Each structure stands twice: as C-alpha cells, then as structure tokens.
Amino acid sequence: MTAHPPPTEPFRDPQLPFAKRVDDLLGRLTLDEKTSFLHQFAPAVERLGVAAFRTGQEALHGVAWMGPATVFPQAVGLGATWNPELVRRVGDAVSREVRAMRAKDDRVGLNVWSPTVNLLRHPLWGRNEEGYSEDPKLTSAIATAYTRGLRGDHPTYWRTAPVLKHWLAHNNETDRSTTSSSVRPRVLHEYDLRAFRETVEAGAVAGVMPAYNLVNGRPNHVSPYLREHLRAWTDEELLVCSDAGAPSNLVDSEHYFDTHEEATAASLVAGVDSFTDHGTDSSTMIGRLRGALERGLLTEADVDTAVRRQLSVRFRLGEFDPEYDPHDATSEFDTPAHRALAQEAAEQAIVLLKNDGVLPLAPDTRVAVVGLLADECKLDWYSGTLIHRSTPLEGLYERFGAERVEFAEGVDRVRLKTSAGAFLHVPVAEEAAAGVRGAEGALDPALLTGRTDLPPLTTDASGTELALVDWGGDVLTLRAPDGRYLSVADDGFLRASADQPGGWLVQETFRLEPHGNGHLLKHLGTGRHVCVSADGVKVADEDPEVFELVVAERGEEAVARAAAAADVVVVVAGNDPYINGRETEDRTTLRLPEHQERLLRAARAANPATVLALVSAYPYVVDPAELPAVLWTAHGGQAAGTALARVLAGDVSPAGRLPQTWYADDADLPGLLDYDVIGSRQTYLYFEGTPLFPFGHGLAYAPFAYGDLTARAEEETVHVSFSVTNTGDVTADEVAQLYTRAVDASVPRPRRELLDHRRVTLAPGATAELGFEVPLSDFGFFDVAQDRWRVEPGAYELLAGASSEDVRLRQVITLDGEPALPRAVLAHGLPAAGFDEQDGIEIVDRTKVSGDAVTPAGPAAGELVYRSCDFGRGVTGVTVEVAGEGTVELSLDGGPVLAVLSPAAPTPSPYDYVPLGASVVAAGVHDVHLRLRGPLRLAHVGFSG
Template identity: 30%
Template sequence: MQEKERAKQRAKELVSQMTVEEMASQLRYDAPAIERLGIPAYNWWNEGLHGVARAGTATVFPQAIGLAATFDTQLIHRTADIIATEARAKYNAAVKEGDRDIYKGLTLWSPNINIFRDPRWGRGHETYGEDPFLTAALGVAFVKGLQGDGEYLKCAACAKHFAVHSGPEALRHEFDAQASEKDMEETYLPAFKELVTKAGVEGVMGAYNRVNGEPACASPSLQKRLRGEWKFDGYFVSDCWAIRDFHEHHMVTKTAPESAALAIKNGCDLNCGNTYLHLLTALREGLIEEADIRQAAERVMTTRFRLGLFDRTEYDNIPYSVVACEEHREAALQAARESMVLLKNNGILPLKASEKVAVIGPNADSRDVLLGNYNGTPKKYTTVLEGIYERVGMERVLYSQGCHLYKEKVENLAMVQDRLSEAVTTAKESDVVILCLGLDAGLEGEEGDAGNAYASGDKADLELPAAQRKLLDAILAVGKPVIVVSMTGSAINLSRAQKSADAVIQAWYPGGEGGRAVAELIYGDYSPSGKLPVTFYAKTDDLPPFTDYSMKNRTYRYFQGTPLYPFGFGLSYTTFTYEACIREHCLYVKVANTGNMDSGEVVQVYAENRLCGFTRIFIPAGTVQTTSFPLEEMNLKTEKRLLVGGIGYQPEKLLSISLY
C-alpha cells in the first residue's frame, strides 16, 4: 500500500508540471513522449489472455476456456506469472531497440471475466466460463500472478469488459444490455468485485454496449459500484473505439467532443481509440474542466510509476532467453493436460499403441486450432496428428483431412466432399479412428474475424459445420471404433458423437503443443481430469433469445431442461468415492482413488444450485486425500444443504450434506 501511495504522489507531482495539452496527450492509448519532462512514449495496448499476444514468439497456453477447465487456481497463477515474465523480457528487449510500439508494453488487457451466458457468443472462449464463482476465483489467481508481489507491478492486469457484456458481437456497438438487479448481483458483477477487492487489479476496461441504458464506458451506475462501493483506484480504459460509438451508434451524444466529455466525466481515464483527441475542444466548449483531464492523467501516470517505468526495477534484468523456453513450454503442456475433458468412454480408452489408427478431420493437423485468439506465436507447434506420430510412430498412422473446416470442399475445382472417400478408406484400413472435429477462432471470435457467421464472430447455432456432420456420419457408418476429439472454445451439439462414438474428448484450443497432450491422453500417459466450465446443451431451441440478458433458463444455475453434459462434468480413467462431513464450521471431504491409475480430481461443492467451493487434488491409485472448505468462505445464505462430488452439477448423483 505504501508503494501505491508513493506512486500516486509522484504521479501528482509529475502531472503538475504538464500543460493541459500534455496531460490530454497522455490519455491516449498511444501516449506520445514528453521529452522536456523525461517521459518516453508508451503504448498501453497489450494482450496477455493466454500468453503474450500479437508481438511474435511467446509461450502459448491453452485458450482461457481451456484454462478454466483445469479448475486449478495454482496453475492459473503460475500461467499468469510466466506470461508476465515473458512480457517483461520482451519489453526489456524492445526498449533497448527503441521500440515502443503496440503490443510491447506492460499493461496487459487481460483477463476477460465476462460471464459466458450463451454458447453462441463468439468471444466466450476468452472467458473462464459460465459460473461467477469459478470466474472470480480463476480471475483473482490470474491477476495476482500477472501483477506479482514485488515492490513494483510485474505487469498491470485489466479486468474486462465492465460489465454485462457477452454478445451479440454484430450488435455490440449499439446494443443495450438490460439486466435486472438480481442478475447484476448474482451473475454479472461478482467477478469484477472480487478482482478489485481481493486481487487489487490495476486496470478495468469498459464494454462497447450500453448497460440498462448507460454506455458502459461512461456509466454513472457502474462507476458508483467500481470506484464508490469497491474503492477501485486504478485506471479505467475504454474498449477500442467504444467512445466513438456514443455519437455514431448509441446516439447518446451528438459530437465527438460531447462523447469525450461524457466518458472522462464518468470515470474513463484512458481512450483506446481516438475520440480523446477531442478533449481540448470539449474543454474549450465548456463541456469539461481542466480538473477532469488532470485527474485522469494522474491515474494513468500512477500506473506507469507502479510499473517502475521511470525507475530501475527487479524485472529489468529478465533476459530474452526466457521467452518460450523449455520450462515455460512444459508448463503450457501441463496446462493442456489438465484442460482435457473426457466426455464419454465405453472402455476403448486408453488405446494400445499396437493398434493401427486413422487420424481424420479438419482439425487433426491444424495449427490454427491450437491457438484460439489473442494469441502469440509458438516456438514449436504440435498438432494432434503430430502428437500421435510422436507417440506411436508414423508407420502405424493413416491420415486424411476428411473435409474443409467449414466449406463444402477442400479444392476449388473439385466436387463437394472431395476428401470424404479418402477418409472412409483410411477408416476401413485402420483398427480405430481418431476423428478431430470442431471450430477455430476464425469461426467463433470477435466481431470482424474472418470466416465466421456474417463477420459477427458469433455462432448461428450449436451445430458443427455441415461438411463435418457429413464426415462424422460417414466415418461412424464404417463400423470401426471411433474416438471423437472436439476442438472448440464453446459448447456445441455433440449428441451424435455421444450416441454413436466410442469416446468423446473436449480438447478446446489447447495451445502451441496441445496436440501432444491429446495424444498422451488417448494413449493413457495420464488420466484425464478436466471439467466443463460451461453447460453443453443439446440444441439452440433449449435456450432463450441470444439478446435476452435475463439469466432465466441459462447456465446450470437456472437451466430448466436436461443438458447434454452438465457444468463441472468430466470423466477419468480411474474411479473415486466420496465421504463428507461438517465439523467446527468446516466441510471436510475425503476422496479415495479406488481404481488402478493415479489421477487428478476436481472436488466441487455446490450450495444447492450454485458452485461455492472447489479444489484440484492429485490422488495416487489406492490412496485417500482429505480436503477442507471453511463454511464462512462459501457465502451461504438460505441454503439448507451442500452437494459434493466430482461429476459436475448432477444434484441427484452428488453427496448431499445437511447444513442444519
């Protein structure tokens, strides 16, 4: 706390020496140098969602939704610490070369802690899933790992997008997300509150949309929560070009100076975009006061002081050699292993290495599917096909792309389904098929990403592309054992695979060498232990309209139907038994590994219909582990019982513990 107060005082003293023009210039994301005061140029815009992004080589961890499937706060903390280490190394190297460009700074606009309320949302894979408790816990761990515990911030984390933001992407510049007070308190705000009050997150980014009529980047109601109730004292940044939307799309202002004035007077310190070029005009027109500009300048300069950008720090000597080093890549591989979710297994897994396998599908040898979005460039790629080659040798593997990821043919001059006969042949020639289906970040992502539905980023429904559905049917019809590997960042309809395939694996976007983790799982080098951070629904018809922000009939907490796979679900290669009791204001859970394989397990505790505790433990075969959960940390209200287990939210199958 003392270092923060010193940083505030130093910022105040430095800003006092600036002209109003200079102060205003520092409120742009691409802040120019002020040479007379010894202030170098600084570009605030950098990304670190699952690795340092968009600036060349870096360790690429599984996409955030995959990290969420680990349910492992320690792993998330270590992941973020590695990201910060590499960000510092790249920053140190860039500054030595006089490079202060975008994606080179230490203010990382991560994590994305919006709630993945609807599986159609294209950016949902950037989040930690649908549950506020899980999102908050993983988000706190990520922020603490990214910012470190030294005298200076290692990097500055940023909680985004504040708040009530989860599509539709095509409407985000004009959309008004209407949320009840109940849903605000129970769903949309808790994670942001936790990151501010428990993790001390340095930055918060506003969303594009309006929230209950107010633009999120200029919302008195949201700022009352953020700076009033939660005492946030970091910097607030707009989403990129969101302030321009005030007058161009939301129509809450008429001019750019009016938009700039509305934003800065309602707590937005930094503009990702160019609307703050109009701040001086707003000042001349009497729309704002110099004190508004000064306050924002002091806040952003405080962050730069907290990062040690004007001092020597303990991070200055981090060498470039740490970037994508073996230790970091091994950590990413371990994260991928923990993220894998086994959804079905009729006994076929793990495979024997002696069997001849056909590896088929558009994602089998895809590098793109490893990466997700907001990604760096891996030092080494390992696709699923390459991972299987490494594990059993090329001679025992047949390969066919099977189909294009989403088009009806691979070669432009060919007939439709031009890879289908090859795929069927390889299946017939094999003992077992590994069928790699799914999407990639070009099909589900942010507005404007190439290849997605109408450039909106969202999915139209929960179905695989038509070409892949035809491929799945054709391969199942061959009659050989089929293992479906689903590589997506969101829930899709896997009903056909669940009914007819022999095994189903949800592999997400698993990072640079994620294909190795898939191969290791298939051949039993480790037991799967990932759990679903989202509900998998059977069809879109089960859901309310995408634009409806009410939580009614959404996520496991409010869904009234029968899910295909429940939140928290995930199988193992071993078996577990649970015992639980409450004593001395604490829930004690004893888990026995009754199978023949060492395995991780995620112990989940639900207060009737909401997750209120979880922990990941490792249990060698034939042994017992006991873990505990203080009741006071569960925020218990009127609930009468706790539900305990590792099989996800399936109340009738979980251990029920009375609270009275």
C-alpha cells in the first residue's frame, strides 16, 4: 500500500474527528468568506481548495426538478403503505439517484429538502400530497424510515443530508406567509413537535426548514423553539435552511421587523444557518448580513455558529474526503431494481375502501375504463421527469388485453364560436405534437409550457374540436385533439403548447364567464380575457371576445356507451396536482368536481357493476352506497397504472391503509386556521362524528382473525402481543394496528391513539404472532400545570385491530404513574398560555424573541380556564401583566367576578407590559376563570398572600 503524506491542513486529515476539522477550517476563513457561506449558494474558497456548495435539492418522492429520474408515489401514498421498511428502501434508491445525477451534473445538491413531516391535520390543505399522515406516530415512523434511506447506512459518511420540512404547525396555504397558527402547549408538544422530535432523535436528520407561517404570533424563522426544542433533541450539529424568500417576508409581508438587517440578524441568532432568498444571487442577503454586523446586531461568533453547522454537514457528506467517501462513485440510476421498487411502492399504496365482491376481476372480464384520469399519469410540483410511465388504461391493456378493454375519457368535446361566426382553430405543429424529449427520451412538460416558437391559435370557418375539462371551482382546461393543452406564453398568445398543466404559475387554466348570450373566456394565469385579433388569438385587458360554446358531445354520453358494453366499469376520478389544491392554493371543498360526479352517475346508470378508483392527492367526499367497490391511491408515480391493474386483477391483494380521516361532509371540518386539534376535536384522535372512512381503514382480498391479546407493564415498557391469522384463500398483507385510550383521564385525551403497527404478509391459514414493546412514556400527555410530560396513573385500554374503528381485541391494563398535582399558583403564578380550556382566545408572542401571551381572537370576549389552582391557606391579591388596552375579569369556579383589571391608558406597544393589581381573597383549590375584553395581551397572572 502506498503511504500518503499527512495533509498540511488539519481540516483535510480524515484521522481527526469532524469537530476538530470543522474548527480548523472555520479558523482559516475570513469573516467575508464565512458570511458568504450563509446564502443558499455558497461560493468556492479557491485559496483553500474549498468547493462551492448549495443547500437544497428537492427529493420528496424521487429526485425533483433536475430532469429524468425514478418517480415514486407521492408522499401521502408512501404514508398509505404503512410500511417503514419499504419507505426506507425508497429513500435509499432516491439517495443513490441523487449521487448518480450529481456525478454528471454538479447542480444536483446533496443537501436534500425532504421529507415533509407536517401533519395532515386538515384535508383541505393544498399540500396534502406532501405529508405522510394526520397522526404523529405514523408520520414519524415513515419520515424516520425515509431519512434513514436518504442518509445511507455508512457509519461515517452520509449519502445525502436530509432536511425536514416545514417547521412548524404549517397546514394552510391561504395567506401562508402572514397567518399565525395558535398552538396551545399540549398541541405543541403532543402533536406538532412530536413528528419532528421522534425523527430527529432517530439520528438520520441533517436539519430542518422553517415554514412560512407564524406560530403564536412569531414567524417560524425567528422561533425560539429551534433552540429550546429542536437542538435539545440531538448532539448533532443541525443545519437550519430558510424557506425560499422567507427571510425577506419578515419585513416585506409580515412587517415583523422594520429593516432587513434586523430581520436577518434575528433569524441568524434564532438558529437559521442558511438563507434561501433572491435565487442564485447572494449579494442582497450577504449585504444584509454585513449591514447587521456593522450595526452591531450580529457578532462574528454568531456567524461562526451558523457556518460551523453548515460545515459539519459538508464533512459528513464526504466532501473533504473524496478518497474515503463510499458514495462518491455511486452510479445507480433508473435501474431494474428501482423500477421494480417504484411498482412495489405503488401497489402497496393502494387502499381498497369498499368491496362487495366485484373485485378482484376475473381474467375474462370485459372492462370499461373511463374518467378524466383513466389515461393519465400525473406529476406534481415535486416530481422528477418521467422516464417510464403507465396509466390505468395502459395497465389494463397490459393485464387484460386491448380487445377486452373499452376506454372513454369522458371529456366534453366543444368548439368555441366567435361573435363573427368563426371558430377557434389550432394550427398543426408536428414537432409540438410529438413533444420535446429530454435526456433518456423523457417527455419534459417544462420544455413545452411557455413556448413562443409555435403558431398561435387562429380562427376559421370550421374550427378545432377541443376537449374541455371542468376541474371544479370554475376552473377548466382546453386540449387540442393531439393532446396539447392550450397555454399562454409571455407574449400573451394562446398556443397548444403544453403536454400537461404545470409550472409554478399554471398557464393552462381558464374560466368561462357568462356574458350576454355567450361567454367570456378568462385566462387564470394572467387574469386577462381571450380576444381575437388580426395577428392571432391572445389575452388582453380590453376587447374580450364573446364565445358561443358549441358542444359536439358530452363526456357522460361517451362514458355511458362504454359502460353499457362492459361487464365491469372502472371510473378513474380524482385531481390534477396542479389545479385546485397545491402549494400556494388550498382546496375549498371535499366534494368531487361536478363534471366527475356526472361521469360517475352516467357509468353507474349504464352499468351497476361500477368500481370507483380515486387517484388523488387528498381525500374526497363520495357516496359509496350504490358502488360495489371503491379504491383510493395517491398519484402513484411511474408505475401507477400497472399497480392499479394488478390490484384490480387480484395479482396483488391491496393492503394500503388510510393515513388520514376521510370526513363525510365539509361541515365536519374545523376552520382551516384552527390549529387546536384538542379543543375543536380534530383528526381521528379527537373527532367524535362518523367519518366516511376512518383513519387506518383499508380492506384486502382475504379476511383476518385476531386473537390472544396479552399485555403486561414492566418498569418503563408495556409488552403487548396478539396473533393475526389469514382465514382466506389467497396470500395477502394485513396491517395490524395497536391503539390506546386513557379510561378515566383527568384532562381531554384522544378517543384512541396509535401506539404501533405492523404490516405482515400471510399465506392462507398462516398465523403471525406480533409483539410490541411500547415505552411507558407513550401513554403520557403534556401536563400544562407542571409544564412537562406526565403519565397519569390509572386504567388504559389497549385496542388491537384493522383500523382505528375496526377494533378486534381489547384489554385494560393499569399503569403506575405520577398523580396530578394542583397548580402551585402562589409560587409560580399562571403563565397565560398554559390554560386548560379556552374559548375565543389566540396565543400571541410575548416578545419578539421568546415567550407567549394571549389575546381575544376577535371583537368578542375571550375565555380562559385554569383547573385546580392551589391558593394554599389563602391569597389576598392578584397581579396581571398586560399590554395594549382592555380588561381582565377574574372569577373562581365560574362564580361572580372578583376582580376587574384594566390599564389606565393603552401601552405604547403590544410588547410593553405593565403590572396591574387588585384585591382577591381565596383559599384552597379552585378553577380560575379569566375573561379578556378588547385588544389586550395577557402574559402572566400572579397571586400574593
């Protein structure tokens, strides 16, 4: 073996610990060089041989935005597999493709921004497709598996460095950079923090990305929780990367700080280590950082702290040890194994919601496959470019033979007639019809959208018949006969130039607006109307054309014909991931769009043997009563169609399970901005209504029997076991689920709460003995009176079964815990946000740096209740810390008002608190009730003897 001379710089010595190497390199960098590292695109330091580095490579369900890559099911589909080991393998494959792509293109980054672990609290969230589940336990299990796959299993060097998104309590797109999520302490600890915490503690996370929103009145990018919680969970140096544009939002949209220098300094001190702002141009952010240093808002030590975290990640990625990095030569890209894994994941993600025996289909079945997604393989904003694809139609052709499959898309066929009597005409464009092919022959929609080299639409006497699809919410797309979507480029002309709707600003969506005896056609991307001029059809601010809609065929007519000629109809319905629900846009309803409802009714009327296959990024409300079978899958990536066909044919028994509650009606939903899952009874944990389909629900082609539940508590662990037996005649997977319920809880606790689960494959007649070791802490709750987690002594019901509502086995165990203690209000007072119950209250920031206060959420009074407050032998006075103006009324046990406290004049700012005192005589243990009126902030309540 050839001996290598020792490196001249300690930071290049692989024999030294990373921490010492980081410190050495940090000490060699100038302040300007270190400051330059704080932008997303950190430049090279040539004098030290340090390469340029970028944070951020999207890899949510495959490598995104960098061209062709293996496309796996959407994240919510991976959550529906309930299979952490499968998801770990997906993460492993994705990280290998990241490395292989980087070897050919240094724009591909190794700091990957995924997974998204925001909980799917509200099904109208536009980014529902990006999360795993509404349950923190399941979310953390799947997220941990994915990050382990992304990290790789080498003990020293990471294949990629995953960053979790989006910290914290981020579940709305509507006004997302200005809305504040009011998160009470129990919800914070038991729900929102929990999914992040368990994943970080597992040790495969490189960092997090703060979300755009505010939490309790304070932007996430200056959150004290980064220090108080996130970094307390691990000894690793975690890298916190800002979301795109969020640093500027602190001033521009949130108006939280007066200057960008103040905002940037506050973010860095709070824990943001890399600023994603102004794209590849780092000059603006670096200028702000230097301005903050010059004004004394930052010190060089603050910069060092952030740079140290970034360098720690870079060392773990093997950047400074290329000869030792085991991942540096990875070339596994679009391999047969990755293709097979994409299909396996798509198959495992399919959820059979209902089956009256029509499935699986017999081999000689004549199938009609109909619907707007029947011949689609949809991508989303965080997809890579497809190398391979399969649609439901293609999958059924492959499985049953083209001669046994009928197809009807179900679109309305229309022509648009102008006021002059001509019709819109789509010019022939051979090259565009064939599409633009990128590397590996993949069709790249981004190369089509926005093109100006194709001829614009014109008018002529006969016109072109267009496919009109109404996606609901008065949003429609128009498509030429050759499959090209009408789109608008920067020059304003309409062209048939898009393979699919897509892009950050979708330019392929329109709205028909009644006008006189016709319609105006509004282009939603620009907000302008379509007009017809001498140089072509375009959008403009004036002279809109009034069109007559001439219908050649309704979609339901074609669907009815195909359905009547088949033994079984498969209606494939759902969403386009770029329309009516995506990043920047929340949904407005759970209802299936009316166009698709019509198609479903037409199919059902023509053939009662109608199967509904929903392919969507989120739950829908459908009426399954007259449907013999219903399935759901998220958009399943490149193998979606093959997977669906194999499940329909019975080659694979479905075993996906719902990762979130499917509600029966919009009326069951809380407000989109109501983050109090406990108080407003949200998710399966607290929902008291009857869901359409419950959390954890999913059927198989075989029945399963459960038995032999045993449980015993031993020190810090509860040991639980039970058996599951396949009592059917086909091999199938079952997802056995273990829940708990506190029987006589002293505070509101979940109706049931997932403790663990196991996905097992069982042959006919086979039995699996499943054992679970549940930490005693998993039975605890966050006690606001003691400001910590506590396991309450008493009875707990263990529930084993096939879903949160399909419970097969029950057993009660008694756990020793810590008894409740009354609040020691004489010693500690009452932190205002530490309430037990509230009505009409919003939590806000006590200061811009830390702490919480409370205020009425609207013009009406807000109510607060603090249970079991111990006044000992007696108190004689109360003091409140308030800011703003208004009144605080205090009573005990719901009795008469004992004190009214109000500042003599409004305080100068919402952060200028003043103490107010009054006489109150009380002894013993009481519930304290407070009523707040007016724009008043209450930070703390104290009592004196």
